[in-house]
Amino acid sequence: MRQLLALKWRLLPLVVAVAVLCIPIIEGALNRHQISVAVQTAQSELNKHPKAAKIEGTPRRIIIPNLSIDLPVVSQSYSRITKTWPVSPASANYAVESSLINNSHGQSLIYGHNNRAVFGSLLKIKPDTIVYVYTDNGHIFKYSYIGSQDVSPRQTDIVANMTKEPAGLNLITCDGAYFQYRHLMSFKLTKAV
Numbered sequence: 158m159r160q161l162l163a164l165k166w167r168l169l170p171l172v173v174a175v176a177v178l179c180i181p182i183i184e185g186a187l188n189r190h191q192i193s194v195a196v197q198t199a200q201s202e203l204n205k206h207p208k209a210a211k212i213e214g215t216p217r218r219i220i221i222p223n224l225s226i227d228l229p230v231v232s233q234s235y236s237r238i239t240k241t242w243p244v245s246p247a248s249a250n251y252a253v254e255s256s257l258i259n260n261s262h263g264q265s266l267i268y269g270h271n272n273r274a275v276f277g278s279l280l281k282i283k284p285d286t287i288v289y290v291y292t293d294n295g296h297i298f299k300y301s302y303i304g305s306q307d308v309s310p311r312q313t314d315i316v317a318n319m320t321k322e323p324a325g326l327n328l329i330t331c332d333g334a335y336f337q338y339r340h341l342m343s344f345k346l347t348k349a350v
C-alpha cells in the first residue's frame with residue numbers, strides 16, 4: 158500500500174504538467190468552435206435575405222474564421238495633436254474618418270495591434286480569406302480578400318482616398334522587423350443584410 162501511495166505522489170507532478178500543457182490546446186479548440194458557430198449564424202442570416210437596399214452601420218464585431226479572429230471593434234479617431242491613431246490593446250479599432258460599413262460607396266478601415274490577441278495572424282492571410290463584420294444596428298457584412306500592400310505610417314491620406322472607392326473593407330496592422338510599416342489588406346464586399 159505504501160509503495161502504491163508513493164508512486165501516486167511521484168506521478169502527481171507529471172499529471173499536473175500534462176494538465177497545464179493541455180490548457181492552451183483546449184482554449185484554442187473552444188475559440189475555434191465559438192468562431193465556427195458565429196460564422197454559421199452569420200452565413201445563415203446572409204443566405205436568408207436577398208440583396209439588401211442601401212444599408213450602413215458602425216462596426217462592432219469582426220470575425221475572420223480561417224485566422225481564428227473574433228474581436229469586438231471600438232471606434233477611434235485620429236489625433237491631429239499627437240498625429241497618432243489610438244489603438245486598443247485587445248480590440249480591433251474602427252477609424253471613424255473612413256466610411257461606415259456599407260453596401261453602396263466608400264471603404265471602411267479597421268486596424269489593430271500585430272499581436273496574438275488582435276491582428277497578429279493577419280500576416281498569414283490567404284486568397285480565400287472571408288471576413289464578417291457586424292454593425293451596431295444589426296447588419297452583417299461579408300467580405301473576401303483581394304490583396305495587400307505595405308504603406309508608411311505617415312500615409313494618412315489613404316483614409317481619405319478610401320471614402321472615394323466602391324464599398325469595401327480595409328484592415329491594417331504593423332509589419333516589418335521593427336513594426337516600421339503598416340500592412341494594408343483590402344477586401345471586396347460580397348454580401349450584406
